[in-house]
Amino acid sequence: MDLEEKLARLPDHPGVYIMHDASGAIIYVGKAASLRNRVRSYFRGQHQPRTQAMVSHVADFEYILTDNEVEALILECNLIKQHRPRYNVSLKDDKSYPYIKITTQEDFPRIQITRSVTRDGSRYFGPYTSAGSLKETLKLLRGLFPIRTCRDTPLQPRSRPCLNAHIGRCLAPCSGQVDRETYREAVDNVIMFLEGRHTALVKELKEQMEAAAANLEFEKAARLRDQLRAVQEVCEKQKLAAASGEDADAIAFAREGEAALGLIFFSRGGKVIGRDHFFLTGSEGLSRGEVMAALLKEYYSRGVEIPPEILLHDEPEDAATIASWLSRLRGGRVNLRVPKRGTKLKLLRLVHENAVSLLQEHLLARRRQEEGSRAALLELQEILELPRLPRRMEAYDISNFQGSSQVGAMAVFVDGRPLPSAYRRFQIKTVRGPNDFASLQEVLSRRFRRAAEQDPHFADLPDFVLIDGGLGQLHAARETMEAMGVGYIPTFGLAKEEELLFRVGTSEPIRLPRESKALQILQHLRDEVHRFAITYHRQKREKTAYRSVLDDIPGVGPKRKKALLRHFGSVAAISKATLEDLLAVEGMNRTVAARILAGLGRRSDGEDSTGSP
Incomplete structure (x- = not known):
């Protein structure tokens, strides 16, 4: 069925439409109150340049019917998150800020730091743009409200608590030193503190302190008094008041040319407690209402906390549907407001x-970086007498441990900057x-063979190749490149320690000055490929070690292996486990536990079967 016939058969019904290019890749996902009207509109009349570019690549489309617009919006967000289509607006962080995570879905929640937010039932607080601020917050929280930080999920019973309990940093629910209700009170206090509800927390702590004193529990009352004073000090330091005493997010964005930046202020309990910003890609040619709608959908579909009120600098397109969707996510009413007056x-x-201001700073920094990178590339071209500016540079490295788990890696710089994708x-x-x-030689032959086969992941050939190593590695690389018909690409080797640069045809190395921008960009490229290779090698070696230890043990399948690793955290910890420790693993029985000990060279009594200490 061709496009025109499919357009003619579109239903007048809410749903999601999915655009594909000639290769079948998803390039755009959208929602519509009427699929017929919305999808047909792309192929009729004039559009913004970006929309025209997208339509020119559409070779096919499909659609999914939904009951209403809210259901369509939910599905649209899920599909965008899954496929990351080229022509949808997306948020790009230029940083990876940490959050505080409290696992409220567990019987005895724990507190931890994370850099990813998922919809797993936990509460997330942040992001914290300052590592110092995060450390101070955690230090204060662990002193005030000692909830656990261990990774046990679910919490495993212990006969003795860990060191944190002995130094007053954990209430030790694992050893039964605190009941669930008392522990939950501590967790609730942490949440109140992180939400900025300091006034409510102060009131709660005062009541608990007075009750403890009335019951002659003077040690508990003294501890609550110290907590109260610490919270009051934090309240005194927090001076930036928001427009009201309610929880709200305030959102605005700035645009200049193709660059756009969204900014969110978080207000909790009437105080601005933090902010976060994102760069928006794919927003050129869109109205401000379309950009604001895309920003809201992208940000709040990440699983972050949703307040009852969201203040917006611009009216979003389809505001009523977005508000209904946010209300469903939050489990309570969410108001989208565009204030016209007042605070x-x-x-x-x-x-x-x-x-x-942030966008201007970013654009200025980017311009300076581009100027610096271009200067370094020009210097490199001049010193090494390259035929053209090395815009695309590739580096290669090999990593292994005593010949095992060998891997290779390729890192790419474009215009002097890393291109991780x-x-x-x-x-x-x-x-x-x-x-x-x-x-x-195997890595290089595979790379350039894939390019010859028109593999889109390897289609772009480099202007410059850097080998992590000396003359030996360089000669091996050149031999393969000549055989593959790409011997014309300038190739050099960079040796560590003395940072000597080798080229084919001479054994005399090139010594670039330490302060040379050209040397610095080569070092950066070499260090990137080395890091990438080492990381992959470690992952592969750990996976191999895990497989070799457990795969041959009868009764240990994928589920048990996963449960073992989740419980103990590492293969090394499994190898030190006793029979009782293994029996504490979910789904474990005594027979399989004994087999694991035997497979690890251990007896059921915990001794090494070899008799060594």
């Missing part, structure tokens, strides 16, 4: 001014034993 308008103007890793298939030269 809330002043707050939004402040957010917008900050967004403009183009990095590639290779599992060595044809080389046995420690042979870096042969492994390097």
